[in-house]
Amino acid sequence: GQSLEQPSEVTAVEGAIVQINCTYQTSGFYGLSWYQQHDGGAPTFLSYNALDGLEETGRFSSFLSRSDSYGYLLLQELQMKDSASYFCAVRVRGTGGFKTIFGAGTRLFVKA
Amino acid sequence: GAVVSQHPSWVICKSGTSVKIECRSLDFQATTMFWYRQFPKQSLMLMATSNEGSKATYEQGVEKDKFLINHASLTLSTLTVTSAHPEDSSFYICSAMAGPDTQYFGPGTRLTVL
Numbered sequence: 001g002q003s004l005e006q007p008s009e010v011t012a013v014e015g016a017i018v019q020i021n022c023t024y025q026t027s028g029f030y031g032l033s034w035y036q037q038h039d040g041g042a043p044t045f046l047s048y049n050a051l052d053g054l055e056e057t058g059r060f061s062s063f064l065s066r067s068d069s070y071g072y073l074l075l076q077e078l079q080m081k082d083s084a085s086y087f088c089a090v091r092v093r094g095t096g097g098f099k100t101i102f103g104a105g106t107r108l109f110v111k112a
Numbered sequence: 113g114a115v116v117s118q119h120p121s122w123v124i125c126k127s128g129t130s131v132k133i134e135c136r137s138l139d140f141q142a143t144t145m146f147w148y149r150q151f152p153k154q155s156l157m158l159m160a161t162s163n164e165g166s167k168a169t170y171e172q173g174v175e176k177d178k179f180l181i182n183h184a185s186l187t188l189s190t191l192t193v194t195s196a197h198p199e200d201s202s203f204y205i206c207s208a209m210a211g212p213d214t215q216y217f218g219p220g221t222r223l224t225v226l
Contacts, residue, residue, distance in 0.1 A: 031213065042205055042220045043156065048213050087155060091213075096169035097144065100207075100215055102156045 002026040004103035006088050011109045012078055020073045020106045022088030030091040032064050032071045033100065038084045046073065048091075075108075083110045115139060116208050118218035125196055126226055132192045133221045135206030141186035142208035146215075147179070150203040162189040196225040 004024045012018040022032065031050035035043035047055055049064035049071060061074040075082055085105040092099060115138040125131050135145055143164045148156040160181050161169040168181035180192040189208075193200055201224050207217040 033215070035217075042217045044217070045215065050213065096161055097163070098209070098212075099146065099158060099161050101158060102148075104155045 002090060002092060002101045004088055004090060004101070006086075006103045006106045008104065009107045009109070011111065013111050014078055014080060016078050017074065017076045018078060018108065020075075020086050020088075020108070022071050022073075022103060024069050024071075024088070024090050024103075026069075026090050026092050026101070028092040028094055029066070029069075030093055030098065032062070033089045033091060034060075034062050034073045035087045035089060035102075036084050037087065037105070043087060046086075050091075078110050080110050080112065083108055116206065116216045116218040118204075118206055118221050120221060121219060122222040122224075124224045124226065127197050128195055130192055130194045131196055131223060132190055133204055133206075133223075135189045135191070135208070135218050137187045137208045137210070137216075140208075140210045142189075142210065143186060145183060145189040145206055145208045147181060147189070147191050148205045148207065150205060150220075152203075156205060159191075164189075193223065196223070198225045201225045 006022045033048045034046040037043045047062035054063045059076045064071040085107050087102045087105045089100045089102045117136045119134045145162040147159045150156045159174045162181045162183040164183045170176045183189040205220040
């Protein structure tokens with residue numbers, strides 16, 4: 001089966017940097033994605049790592065270590081609007097083709 | 113950018129009725145679409161993978177006779193919740209692959225079964 005672990009909640013102050021870790025155990029691993037979801041909304045894609053290393057997109061960066069089955073999402077210069085749930089998700093390939101499995105999500109609270 | 117739409121955005125129905133939810137890729141063709149269900153404050157649970165022109169692949173524990181999926185064209189997949197019951201009330205979200213590494217999500221459909 002597939003399993004992902006990420007912290008359930010993180011609290012940080014505006015302007016700070018926060019790192020949300022994700023570890024996974026899976027077969028047929030292809031890559032690790034991160035999604036943001038505000039209450040009542042649909043998930044929005046943030047990043048995808050298929051190879052080891054750091055990917056930077058503006059204030060958000062994502063890292064993957066395939067050998068450690070570990071990744072993280074780094075949010076810099078936090079803003080109040082970053083308060084949301086963040087999901088790591090693994091892209092896997094099985095007998096039915098590719099699919100994306102989500103972690104339980106990390107609820108980020110940004111305080112003034 | 114690529115857009116995925118869902119219709120309806122919300123629906124309220126009586127117990128025992130069936131509800132159809134449509135998922136469309138608006139500016140790209142998607143041979144593969146996915147259906148997820150999300151309960152309040154929980155994660156997205158993959159229900160099934162919908163492949164154009166073939167039968168859907170259901171995840172373990174998902175009743176294929178209750179959640180009928182049809183992917184009749186490269187831009188449309190439908191999910192029909194048959195004989196809906198209150199426990200089927202949830203947020204249903206579809207997504208479509210726009211490329212090997214890019215997955216876009218629809219805005220979701222909130223289903224309430226009375």
